[in-house]
Amino acid sequence: MAFLQLDNLCKRYGAIDAVVATNLAIEQGEFVSLLGPSGCGKTTTLQMIAGFVDVSSGRILLDGRDITHAKPSSRGLGVVFQSYALFPHMTVADNVAFGLRMRKQPEAEIRRKVTEVLALVRLDRHAQRYPRELSGGQRQRVALARALVIEPPVLLLDEPLSNLDANLREEMQFEIRRIQSEVGITTLMVTHDQAEALSISDRVVVMQAGRVTQVDEPYRLYEHPRTRFISDFVGKANLLPGELDGAGLPQVQHSRDASLTLSLRPEKIDLLDNGAGRLQGRILTRYFLGSQWLYRIGTPLGELTVVRRNDGSAPLGEGVDVGLDWQPELLRVLAADEVSA
Amino acid sequence: MNSAMPAPATCARQHRDLRGYLLSAPALALFAALLVVPLLLTLVLSFNVFDYEVGIRADHWTFEHYLALLGDSYFLEIFWRTFWISALVTLLCVVIGVPEAYILSRMGSPWRSIFLVVILTPLLISVVVRAFGWSLLLGADGLVNHAIQALGGAPIKLLYTPFAVIVALVHVMLPFMIIPVWTSLQKLDPAAEQAALSLGASQTKVMRLVVLPQVMPGVLSGTLIVFGLAASSFAIPGLLGGRRLKMVATLVYDQYLADLNWPMGAAIAIALLLVNLLIMLSWNHMIERRYKKSLG
């Protein structure tokens, strides 16, 4: 049995189904992300696990113990909120010590643990500050420290990085992963940012309209998106009409009434000279992304996106005719969406 | 949350209901005993017969107090005076308060907060003190008359005239106009004004077409508060209007504490309350209808 297990978890608000029959098994020490657009039920799922939202039906098991209807205060989980939810009237040290004081631990023990965890999040010199005196990134670290210090069996992160600006977000992303693996804590993170989910998770759970649509390792999720929605939501994708050939391999079909939708990632397409390759097209626009060039190419199959590494050579110009080629085994067959996005 | 909620959640909700009543119970008991009951008693009292020999006759009923309000020229004159003084005070508060709030909102810090406090804090000082201050300024031997004489004019009677009452009421009510106008000005996006200017509007056009329409809800709610408070004001007309210049509130005071005709006083008080509530409710209704759509 998994360490944290959701069995057929449902949440209904009146006539609205916020979360539908969600099953999930998270192993000890794993870092799992719940990924989806806003309103997909990912935050509701996290809130049910934390105990802030009543469960309509289904069960939540933690290390074999049923905590479905336990009070939030008795679950002992570590929660980091989107707004950080620091106590504005307490210093950093008192914020972090709060959970230990609730557990009536001896003051000396509390002081030792607070010092230790503040060192872990690199805030040892800010212990006596108040939250309003800290930067966004520092507040984030306090929130993390406060949740970790009680040594919870599971750490729940609710959009922990969405209030930070872009540079800091990337830095904190790796910081969170560093701390998580140092402590070895089982972690569930809710996010709407696919890059964030892919970069630091062991596994990603994609949710859409209250349902889990795919659970996979980040690399497999990217390479083998199950549905059209996922291939669009996780990374960029070119969608092409296609059929299976005699050997059961997907092939691009030039006809409009092809029965399958195929997905092809922009970096998997090679650009050749005009006339070569499987498909002919003309470069419509060109964007410079630093490490890459992004081309929008008009073809008989519609507009395709192609990304080429910036290797220092001159890029292709707009209006140039090119040939496009790809390895057929990199084409992915997509299932129709069970739920409309 | 409707009836489709599953059973456990519904149970929890009912539990919370009880806590809501429990927490409000002390306040509710006090308000029932010292607000609702006294108002109902006064309503009843206003229908009781009054006899100068025996006083209130609690078991005899009459409409005569309300009929007197509508028919007696003495009462009608006081009601009319209260109405026009309150209306004029309200108008003056709009004319002074709206531009002042706008000027304040355009000041840089720290002047803005300093002057906001300077202009609004008289609100927290006893109205008796402020009335006394105006009687010092407007008295026969007051500062204003000294100034008039210094300029070669003859002293004029200011105290115990409608003028004194109006000036002091404007002084007391102005903060109540500035506060709601200021609040709606705070919600204004300063970039909207700049956008209008960049599109070629003159400063006056910006004021008329961009600023004023957005602060109108504030002006209207200020108007409502000022009129209501002015119409029921007691200490200002009592101290600056003298014995002959009565307004509704001083009239009620006399009925209760001089004539001892409580039922008549009660009828006037109930009428004042009803007129006040009626104006507020209809005005509120009108504002909501006009502004709910455009300003959400």
Add this chain to the structure above:
Amino acid sequence: MSKNGPLALTFHSLVVVFMLAPLVVVCLVAFTPENTLSLPTAGFSLRWFEAVFERADFLEAFKNSLQLAFLAASLATLIAVPAGLAITRLQFPGRDFLNVLFLSPIIIPHLVLGVALLRLFALLGVNGSFTWLVLAHTVVITPYVLRLVIAAAIGVDRSAEQAAESLGASRFTLFRKITLPMILPGIAGGWLLAFINSFDEVTLSIFVTSPATQTLPVKMYVYATESIDPMMAAVSALVIALTAVTMILLDRVYGLDRVLVGKH
């Protein structure tokens, strides 16, 4: 940086003079050495302040007002905090009605409340009772506390409370350690605002006080209708000073502009 033109600044200066003139005049006249209400042109004197402190009736009224304002503001806070939390946090039938009821003393003229309470107290035979006067004031000033408590409770970050719960806080600890400290500035601001309003109240009090329970504003009102001498100015100056001190406190604990224009 000022965006106002000379015309606007002239207008503004006139408004400021208008708002301050009566208060400044009162404070100046209080220092006159003369027997008449005149500006202290021939030097300052404290004789009228001394006169105030020799008037036992004024001192008694001042003491009454302080006690009354203190007790009424405290009682109003005790009932408004739970009511405000119930109104902002819980859903129950009649919640909106209670909210309107508890705020209604703001729009009901004090004169009407005064005569209504006079009738009740006369029927109960408690007119002139200090206890009932405290209760009457409590009703009138509860809305001021309630408004600030509601504003503060709405401003509390709910996820901070959830965080405390997830860290193991019981409901009582949650209230004592997290919710209460976070709404404390609102409560303290509400208490001070209620205190000032009770201390200043004259219209209602004039109906339900007896000579023994007369408050300072009522005493001043009655005194001013009978005779006017510089002692009245000295009393007024003292009231202004006391109000100023309360306002500074209010500014420290809650922010004066927040109390006055209600932004939060």
